[in-house]
Amino acid sequence: MGTPYFDYHALAPVIVLAAVALLALVVDFVWKDGGRRAVPQIAGIGLLLALIPVFTLAADGETRSMFGGAFVVDNYALAFAGFFLIVGYVAVLMSYDYIDEGDYYRGEYYVLLVTSVLGMVVLASARDLITIFVAIETVTLPTFVLAGWRKHDTRSNEAAIKYFIIGVLSSAVMLYGMSLIFGLSNSTLLSEIGSVASGDNPALFAVAIFLTLAGFAFKVSAVPFHFWAPDTYQGAPLPVTAFLSVASKAAGFVAMLSVVALGFFASPNSWQPVIWILAAASIVVGNLAALRQTDVVRMLAYSSVAQGGFILVPLAVSGDNDAARAGFQGVLVYILIYAAMNMGAFACVIANARRTRSTEIQSFSGLGRSNPAMAVVFTVFLFSLAGIPPFAGWFAKFVMFRAVLDAGTTAAVVLGVLAAVFSVVAFFYYGTVIRRMWFHAPVDLGDTGSPQVPGALVAAMAITTTVVVVIGVYPQLFAKIGDLAFRAT
Amino acid sequence: MDWFDDWALTLAVFTPLVGMAIVLLIPRAEEAAIKVVALLTSLVTLAIGVGILVDFDFGNTAKMQFQVDKEWIPVINARYHLGIDGISLPLLILTMVIVPLCIIYSLDHFPEPHNPKAFLALILLLEVGMIGTFVALDLVLFFIFFEVVLLPMFFMIGVWGGPNREYASIKFFLFTLFGSALMLVSFLALYFLSKRSTFDISTLASFEGAGITRGTQVLLFAGLFLGFAIKVPMFPFHTWLPDAHTEAPTVGSVLLAAVLLKLGTYGFIRIALPILPEGAQVWAPWIGLLSVIGIIYGALCCLAQRDMKRLIAFSSVAHMGFVMLGIATLTDFGVNAAVFGMVAHGLITGMLFFLAGSIQHRYHTREMSRLGGLLVSAPKMGWILGFCAMASLGLPGLAGFWGEFPAVLSAFEPSRLANGILGNTASTLWTFRTFMVVAAIGTVLAAGYLLWMYQRVGMGTPKPEFEDAHIHDVHRPEWVAWTPLLLGIVVFGLFPNLIFSITNDAASSITRAFSG
Known part of the structure; x- marks a missing residue:
């Protein structure tokens, strides 16, 4: 074997991100005072720059494969790479004033954030167990540190420790599962694992798949692997929570989707029941637990567990009949829409926390009167999360139900009816916040912070609101992405 | 006027949306401008409606007219199909007429906490959803508009409502959402099970359920039934209605009664019956049974009410029972009666809610034991209340009669393909004739509670606490808002053919699968 083949065009997004992370680190180190202002700009612009090669690659349309098929750039990879970059950019916007105003290190924050996004972009292209593992650890490791960024706050420390221990444990479980798969199939490449299928030891293969999926389930905080989520979300700085609940969760789903669609697909009996149970349990437990929350961040944490369950539904039925494509599309479209609405919701929570220094649901009382614009925006996100048209959430639910009925098996329909019933339950807790904002008089919270919503946060809200409204009225845009991403497979 | 044929419905749906956007852009302090824009928008929408009336081919009412059929979400085969x-x-x-009247009525008495900007914006958004639902011919599009209606009504009840508004608004929302979630699942199942994967209502209807087994049709019909029956609302899904009506501001109640409830019955006629004929045949006796229970139960509840508005709300349950009984017969006669009943109920009950609102505005109470002597204090309003009560109880010569009487009559001769209560066609005739007798008893009860209400509110002498109070008689905005409705009640009562001639062919076409 000679030197491996490098396609620099295909690697360009990754290279740009790596360069940006290094540049930000150096600038912060060398140019002390000026660096404080410059680093967030570098991070933001760098993420947008990395989008350029994603677009040129998409325009090119050619599937590029490297490193013996371990790293592939196709429509699927590009769709998610672009998605992660935009989510990363919105996260930078949301962090800007929050990190600026607290007693935080700034430079390192953005370096870690960009590094995590780098891991996600690699993950989107990863087609081999080792690459997937390295990528997913690149995503996760920086977030361990970010979760504990509020260094004088014991809650934040607790959040980081909890997240770290459970994260490492899940990685170990996942790695063990992967090693078993390697032992059975003699390869780490997903395509080769797929062709071996269950091999000559189906029981062990099923155990291996179960362990691998359990590792991913921790990452996406699916029930019963969700314990860390509410505490970590509440303790971490709010922009980090937003990033965790959207980007790193989505990364877990992407890994799961790649592994299932390309690796395990031929033996649905070993992965379908696992995902079915994860989905059903997440929907039930997530929604019921969210009903009882009084803190909006914990409420959103459980809501994201529940939404994760909805995302898993199409995957759980994709092994039946010819439902695979509809199922995978359903997962992809749901992730894209979920990201927009959940990021937006967190932007509103951050803005409100600046105003009231609280994340209690009570602190939203009377927002409709004191700041109608913000209340309207938050209401849009909450309705969207609840799946009410004409906001994008309805389409996410729609593609989910579509996959269920396309499969048409009893197990699928049972899951579908469960999802339908609990999507109504979900409105109850989203509605609680809406009622607080519009039907209640403002409450006096004593120490009130700045009522002004800073520009970067407004930009983050504007981007996410636009996506939620435009996709809600004209879902074809995202549907098309989902269609293209799975045309090849 | 080719141009108008292509664009009329799109304009009708989205003109209110444009108006809403303009209203939102006007600063909150400019109340006059906000009111003018909102009123103008609703009048322009009405003008489009008049244009549609002029251009409509009345010789061919079974055919879909003013059709628009454009690509919308090709990946899932959902189309922008109106007609x-x-x-x-x-x-x-009816929708286009009611909305401007509601805006005129609110111009000078906005409920607390005032805020005309938000209130009018919500009314216009509501109009988008209502018009959209009546013109959508694609299941996905129908679903979107059906749901869009929820948002403004939720806020209207929750922000401008009475003391128990929070409970009422969330109850209204959750009930409807529950129904529509299962409705959506049924829509998707229809898509995958029908001969050709499509969401197009006309195409699906033309299959007449071919390719879907009887058992599956029964299940899917149940899903659709839940979605629509909750909206109607039919017994036993009606419990959100009295709460929502009692707490909603006057205009909210009027729109709820006059239009929103019809979305459910319209769904049965447009979607459930023609697309799943065998499902409908199996469910018909049960729909009929729930309808007559609703008629009797609603009437009995009315007799137990102390609050005037709550009484009218329960009377809605009873009246919608007649409409659903007409639909349950699966005959063109019954569907004609149902559509007439929907329009008549919209006019009459809408008027009654206006009156209840005006009475509350003057007396600051709706307790019928405290009211009395309206004919003395405000004679014109008293006479109007009497007139509407007569119309509501189905007095021949007024609109209410033509909704109620033919619906009862239609149960005499139900479709021969409909099942009876024993699950076979042998029991059909006596099942529905029993329903007919019970429904007829319901009309007597209706006369009872309406006259009783009128006696307590309109007749007698004013109670001591209001003896010296100055009770305004009907003033100008009220005249403007009410006259068209009162005229409608008389005109359609005297010339019922104005509506029957429009609906007849369409009703026959929709029930052709049951004429066997």
């Missing part, structure tokens, strides 16, 4: 026939037209026009 109207003789069933949708009366309801569409």
Whole structure:
């Protein structure tokens, strides 16, 4: 074997991100005072720059494969790479004033954030167990540190420790599962694992798949692997929570989707029941637990567990009949829409926390009167999360139900009816916040912070609101992405 | 006027949306400008409606007219398909007439906490959803509009409502959402099970359920039934209605009664019956049974009410029972009666809610034991209340009669394909004739509670606490808002053929699968 083949065009997004992370680190180190202002700009612009090669690659349309098929750039990879970059950019916007105003290190924050996004972009292209593992650890490791960024706050420390221990444990479980798969199939490449299928030891293969999926389930905080989520979300700085609940969760789903669609697909009996149970349990437990929350961040944490369950539904039925494509599309479209609405919701929570220094649901009382614009925006996100048209959430639910009925098996329909019933339950807790904002008089919270919503946060809200409204009225845009991403497979 | 044919329905749906956007852009302090824009928008929408009436081909009411069929979400085969026939037209026009009247009525008395900007914006958004639902011919599009209606009504009740508004608004929302979630699942199942994967209502209806087994049809019909029956609302899903009506501001109640409830019955006629004929045949006796229970139960509840508005709300349950009984017979006669009943109920109950609102505005109470002597204090309003009560109880010569009487009559001769209560066609005749007798008893009860209400509110002498109070008689905005409705009640009462001639062919076409 000679030197491996490098396609620099295909690697360009990754290279740009790596360069940006290094540049930000150096600038912060060398140019002390000026660096404080410059680093967030570098991070933001760098993420947008990395989008350029994603677009040129998409325009090119050619599937590029490297490193013996371990790293592939196709429509699927590009769709998610672009998605992660935009989510990363919105996260930078949301962090800007929050990190600026607290007693935080700034430079390192953005370096870690960009590094995590780098891991996600690699993950989107990863087609081999080792690459997937390295990528997913690149995503996760920086977030361990970010979760504990509020260094004088014991809650934040607790959040980081909890997240770290459970994260490492899940990685170990996942790695063990992967090693078993390697032992059975003699390869780490997903395509080769797929062709071996269950091999000559189906029981062990099923155990291996179960362990691998359990590792991913921790990452996406699916029930019963969700314990860390509410505490970590509440303790971490709010922009980090937003990033965790959207980007790193989505990364877990992407890994799961790649592994299932390309690796395990031929033996649905070993992965379908696992995902079915994860989905059903997440929907039930997530929604019921969210009903009882009084803190909006914990409420959103459980809501994201529940939404994760909805995302898993199409995957759980994709092994039946010819439902695979509809199922995978359903997962992809749901992730894209979920990201927009959940990021937006967190932007509103951050803005409100600046105003009231609280994340209690009570602190939203009377927002409709004191700041109608913000209340309207938050209401849009909450309705969207609840799946009410004409906001994008309805389409996410729609593609989910579509996959269920396309499969048409009893197990699928049972899951579908469960999802339908609990999507109504979900409105109850989203509605609680809406009622607080519009039907209640403002409450006096004593120490009130700045009522002004800073520009970067407004930009983050504007981007996410636009996506939620435009996709809600004209879902074809995202549907098309989902269609293209799975045309090849 | 080719141009108008292509664009009329799109304009009708989205003009209110444009108006809403303009209203939102005007600063909150400019109340006069906000009111003018909102009123103008609703009048322009009405003008489009008049244009549609002029251009409508009345010789061909079974055919979908003013059709638009464009690509919308090709990946899932959902299309932007609009169109109207003789069933949708009366309801569409009813909506377009009611909205400006509601805006006129609110111009000088906005409920607390005032804020005309938000209130009018919500009314216009509501109009988008209502018109959209009546013209949509694609299941996905129908679902979107059906749901869009929820948002403004939720806020209207929750922000401008009475003391128990929070409970009422969330109850209203959750009930409807529950129904529509299962409705959506049924829509998707229809898509995958029908001969050709499509969401197009006309195409699906033309299959007449071919390719879907009887058992599956029964299940899917149940899903659709839940979605629509909750909206109607039918017994036992009606419990959100009295709460929502009691707490909603006057205009909210009027729109709820006059239009929103019809979305459910319209769904049965447009979607459930023609697309799943065998499901409908199996469910018909049960729909009929729930309808007559609703008629009797609603009437009995009315007799137990102390609050005037709550009484009218329960009377809605009873009246919608007649409409659903007409639909349950699966005959063109019954569907004609149902559509007439929907329009008549919209006019009459809408008027009654206006009156209840005006009475509350003057007396600051709706307790019938405290009211009395309206004919003395405000004679014109008293006479109008009497007139509406007569119309509501189905007095021949007024609109209410033509909704109620033919519906009862239609149960005498139900479709021969409909099942009876024993699950076979042998029991059909006596099942529905029993329903007919019970429904007829319901009309007597209706006369009872309406006259009783009128006696307590309108007759007698004013109670001591209001003896010296100055009770305004009907003033100008009220006259403007009410006259068209009162005229409608008389005109359609005297010339019922104005509506029957429009709906007849369309009703026959919709029930052709049951004429066997």
